[in-house]
Amino acid sequence: MFLFRLLLIFAVSFLVFAPITGYIAYNYGRSFWRWFGFGLVVPFFSVFIALFMAMRDRRAEEKAEEAQRRQPPHGA
Known part of the structure; x- marks a missing residue:
């Protein structure tokens, strides 16, 4: 039973x-799927x-x- 709860x-x-x-990564211009995979690992x-x-x-x-x-401006 303890193992089942841990797996859950x-x-x-x-x-x-x-x-x-x-989602956080995507909002800041990064790859969603790459960070999604990282989220699965860690x-x-x-x-x-x-x-x-x-x-x-x-x-x-x-x-x-x-x-x-x-x-300063370039023309100055």
């Missing part, structure tokens, strides 16, 4: 965390890794935009 917990985690990971932690990657990409974009605003 793993099955539910695969079905929940993999699509969430894929169910719980994949969500946090996808969020970290999204925040890192967003921060890099903000830095690039800020650097572009600080540059």
Whole structure:
């Protein structure tokens, strides 16, 4: 009975965390299916890794935009 409950917990985690990971990645321009597969391999932690990657990409974009605003115009 304990083994059945453990398998059920793993099955539910695969079905929940993999699509969430894929959805997060897709919203930030990454491949849904690649991240879905990663979510199947590493169910719980994949969500946090996808969020970290999204925040890192967003921060890099903000830095690039800020650097572009600080540059003087080309005609000056």
